[in-house]
Amino acid sequence: MKLADRRRDALNAMMVEAIYGAAIRVLTEHGLDGMTMDRVAAAAEVAKGSLYNYFRNKKELVEFVHQRLLDPMRETIEEILRSDRPAPRKLEAMIRAWFDYVAEHRAVFTLFFQDHGTRVLLETSDHHESALALAVRDTAAALEQGVAEGAFRPLDVEAVAHMLVGAVRQMFERQFASDSTSADEGMVGTVFEVFLRGIQAAR
Amino acid sequence: MKLADRRRDALNAMMVEAIYGAAIRVLTEHGLDGMTMDRVAAAAEVAKGSLYNYFRNKKELVEFVHQRLLDPMRETIEEILRSDRPAPRKLEAMIRAWFDYVAEHRAVFTLFFQDHGTRVLLETSDHHESALALAVRDTAAALEQGVAEGAFRPLDVEAVAHMLVGAVRQMFERQFASDSTSADEGMVGTVFEVFLRGIQAAR
Amino acid sequence: MKLADRRRDALNAMMVEAIYGAAIRVLTEHGLDGMTMDRVAAAAEVAKGSLYNYFRNKKELVEFVHQRLLDPMRETIEEILRSDRPAPRKLEAMIRAWFDYVAEHRAVFTLFFQDHGTRVLLETSDHHESALALAVRDTAAALEQGVAEGAFRPLDVEAVAHMLVGAVRQMFERQFASDSTSADEGMVGTVFEVFLRGIQAAR
Amino acid sequence: MKLADRRRDALNAMMVEAIYGAAIRVLTEHGLDGMTMDRVAAAAEVAKGSLYNYFRNKKELVEFVHQRLLDPMRETIEEILRSDRPAPRKLEAMIRAWFDYVAEHRAVFTLFFQDHGTRVLLETSDHHESALALAVRDTAAALEQGVAEGAFRPLDVEAVAHMLVGAVRQMFERQFASDSTSADEGMVGTVFEVFLRGIQAAR
């Protein structure tokens, strides 16, 4: 019994994985609007109906992909936040983590950072936080700490968090537009430097 | 003949204008996904088929709306660029112009700054420059001038331009998310201040 | 203008008529469950999408067919009710009218008298009365009159109305089961006679 | 071998029984349209595929449920028919039995008396007699006896049987429509009285 169950769970997980992979490929190639169940099924080399054995509907599939793609980043960022570095180091590490992550998963960008599309698809789902909202929240936390530590000037923390996230987001778009799929170390430096100077307390 | 031609052109222009206005209304109310040719035709009080006498297909219509919506902003910004203010003043004026413009036309945001949607719709069109690309280019020009004038540190001008545009864009999204339809003066100040400090030359 | 409008209305009406006819044919052949939009479109020799130019959805089409099929009968029955015959004559006339009508339109039976199916399809539609409910109501009215006139015993009028309608309905089913498509005069006589004796006041 | 065979048959019968019970529950809760193989399997706590080891397809399952549900009623009615009561007493007892039975099993009604649905599902099955057909046949037998005994007038026995069954059926629908799940004694009385007067021989 145990054995059969484990076997089944393993196969199940493989299937979910295959669908996930297919969804990622479709997203990467066709974007969120072009992600039809047909295409996902074809990419997964699976019958269209089979998708519905693993996800009740398209929304659930998108949510799953969203979570699955977001989770590692979320953990990395939270680890950074929990560490005892000074705020500026945290900010720098976060920015670097974002760049690394996006450089790795182009679909992340297509799906997550394109807030409108996801908002529409996931709009009725409560326990759901968009990638951008998450990034803003974490950034704000780091900024808050910096202000408290006296490293940063008193700021409209939330506004600056949005700005920083937006700046990084745009850098991603630039990167993709130029088709360079590798992370550019200079980018992290530039973003960090500009913002650090922009917000640090007077010496 | 000349007269007839002018008459025709005038009528033609009026139709285009009516369709444009209708498209804007539809965009504002239903977003990019909800902008169907049916709705545009109904809003323009024109037969659906007539749309195709003025635009070969939906893509062309979207492109036109895009351009048309962008033009006033483009002119405002270029005027700012051509003026003989110092670079920091130009930047500030540009940011303020953006905020004012977006506050005025919510559809602008829905369509233009939600880059993915437009990118998909317009992706095969060459002679097309997105609102974001435009903003980046103009910002870069102002930055370049500032660097030349010694007001700004030597920078990766293009990168910082992306950052600035991205920061502003995210502020817009924040604003719409909070449903406040009016421009917030504080936003301009915050954005400008952070970036100015971030990029200005050491005193 | 007038001319074009009238032309258009005429064509429109023809199309509605064609779809109506197709729906009737499909209903007759495949029943309510087998009445798919595909089949109706094929029967009308029209593209599936065209159906949706005339009816917003399947429910509206079914409602239309229902009304269209019911209206003549409704009028006939109401005329009988309004006449100044004595109650027994009215009952007899009503029964005869039902038999005639159903004998003529086999689909009537399939759609209308199969109450469950229609109830499901039309359940959220308010201004809608099923054929059975209508028949029961009219029958009850005739019975009521008969009781008031002293022709019928005091009765649970509504219950007897249901019984009478049910009896007739079952006679229909018997008729169709035996594939005889013509009305049987004897049926009317039998139904009427049994019920008349069953409900008439003691002499 | 014998033993093994009996064992197998017993297990087999248990499975069939479990599936039957599950089907009844599903029918009661979801109606005929909502009776999917998935739901039946879940209710029976059996794999969907297993259903096909006991019934070749859905039609066979429905047929079986039909028969199984009908059998007790069939026996009760036949017992009444075999008894040596006078025909009017038999008729009354039959009507009462029907009302009791339907009041007890709402699913009976949903499935059996909604003739169209079953007809479609069972239409190609020859050795099948619908609940209605059965009721008509038995009623006809009682009527026949009554005519022979001189208690009833000479009648078109089959026609009157249909009428009586239809009348009862409609009373059921009325009862369900009013959501009263209990049998109403008055109903039996009304039906019986009207028909008895309608068909009894002149005194």
Place this chain on the structure above:
DNA sequence: CATGAATGAGTTTTCATTCAT
């Protein structure tokens, strides 16, 4: 040119049935 009905490919979702394990 204007019209708007006609089209049909494309989208999500359901479900009876099959079949490898």
Place this chain on the structure above:
DNA sequence: GATGAATGAAAACTCATTCAT
């Protein structure tokens, strides 16, 4: 025999585009 994942044929509905009038 039991299992339940895989299948694919429907089904309802949408919408950009065409074309006869």
